[in-house]
Amino acid sequence: MLASIVTGPGTAEVVETPRPHTGPADVLIRMRACGVCGSDGFYIDIGGLPPRQGHTPLGHEPAGEIVEIGADVTGLRVGDHVVINPMAQPSNIIGNGGDSGALADYLLIENAVRGVSLEVIPDHIPWEVAALNEPMAVARHAVNRCHPKPTDKVVIFGAGPIGLGSVLGFKSLGVSHIVVVDLIPARLHKALQIGADAVINSAEDDVIARLIDLHGPGEAMFPGKAGTDIYLDAAGAPAVIDTALAAAKKGATLAVVAVHKKPVPIEFVNVMSNEITILGSIGYPDEIFDVTSDLVENWEIYQLIVSHMIPFSNVAEALSLASTPGAADKVVVTFGDDA
Known part of the structure; x- marks a missing residue:
């Protein structure tokens, strides 16, 4: 062979x-x-x-x-x-x-x-x-690591396969509002096709200002924070971490599923003062076949990826x-x- x-x-x-x-x-x-x-x-x-x-x-x-x-x-x-x-x-x-x-x-x-x-x-x-099935299991594990509630407001950075799979994962758990951020208009269009509630082109828009427009202001020690509950990095760019932590309200979660090839500096006074949770996600300890039923049921949507x-x-x-x-x-x- x-x-x-x-x-x-x-x-x-x-x-x-x-x-x-x-x-x-x-x-x-x-x-x-x-x-x-x-x-x-x-x-x-x-x-x-x-x-x-x-x-x-x-x-x-x-x-x-x-x-x-x-x-x-x-x-x-x-x-x-x-x-x-x-x-x-x-x-x-x-x-x-x-x-x-x-x-x-x-x-x-x-x-x-x-x-x-x-x-x-x-x-x-x-x-x-x-x-x-395999990459969607990666996305589903990242979603599960965030422990989302239906009332949560979510932003996903990166509209590649894992980012799009995460949209579908959050949707399957009934999350109320999902925003996708990317630089490429065609990817943002695809994110809307598969069920994102809104998209932000980070090459053209002020991401934090748009998140405040979409999710309202967030409670924090200092003003200018968004009401977003969960930030998911599926892009792997240092600017994503900077933007998410700059926007994060008190008690927000930042999850990283993308691979960062270089170290990213973090200002921990902000993390401490706003009690931000930062977590990582890799692989699929339990999700490899948990995602299969949703893939089968909604295959026409997944096919868009x-x-x-x-x-x-x-x-x-x-x-x-x-x-x-x-x-x-x-x-x-x-x-x-x-x-």
């Missing part, structure tokens, strides 16, 4: 590898779609991850079809459409430094257990939507596009029936 593998710093190649052998507790998945994550570009830049630097398989946002099933596996059958938990096997994390990746013709799921390592989805769900579908035969183009800032929202690699 063919697989996309990091072969050195700045280089990813499609190479021929042995098709996996299906053991009695395993299932073999024929890949149908795999999303491209920003971390894939990072792995390529640094030449892969230990212990497989120079030979790191790529792809950790998989959806596919079961084509072989071990004799000891229960609750699954050949032909099932499934979404996959790439973190289910700590010794072999799919596409994140393990010995297998989902940007390949086939993917072996060892010790396959429904609801733990993979979950079945209805056949009518488009493959590109199914491939959103996908901006590009590129066949595996052009996977290099997909990886390049996803690594180019502003070039794409969500890139999904698709696989044909002849894999």
Whole structure:
């Protein structure tokens, strides 16, 4: 079979590898779609991850079809459409430094257990939507970390896949008002399409003033704060942290799910005096299949997040596009029936 593998710093190649052998507790998945994550570009830049630097398989946002099933596996059958938990096997994390990746013709799921390592989805769900399950779980965990109440007013910085997924996550929990901030008009339009109540173009508008217009003034030691309860950073820019803390009222929460590649200074007197909660979010300890039912029920809305579908035969183009800032929202690699 063919697989996309990091072969050195700045280089990813499609190479021929042995098709996996299906053991009695395993299932073999024929890949149908795999999303491209920003971390894939990072792995390529640094030449892969230990212990497989120079030979790191790529792809950790998989959806596919079961084509072989071990004799000891229960609750699954050949032909099932499934979404996959790439973190289910700590010794072999799919596409994140393990010995297998989902940007390949086939993917072996060892010790396959429904609801733990993979979950079945209805056949009518488009493959590109199914491939959103993993990043949407990342977004849902960030939302859950904020412990939102229906009465909360929320602002999300960044209208990329995680930011848009967070809109849907907050909406699913009944949050009353959600604002999305971004620099790109097309992304802001998409945020409104999927259910944001308002958007702010930070290249054109005073973000704090607009938040006060939308959410009212907030109680704080000093004036000029917004009534926003939750600030979610899904952009990863230092200006987001500065803006959120400058706007935050007493008791507000700032959550960070975006990756910041450099340290960001914080003025802690403001944090202390207004008792602001700052928290981080990574991965999906419990959410990988919690999000699946909402994805299935509202797949037509989730489908709006996908901006590009590129066949595996052009996977290099997909990886390049996803690594180019502003070039794409969500890139999904698709696989044909002849894999």
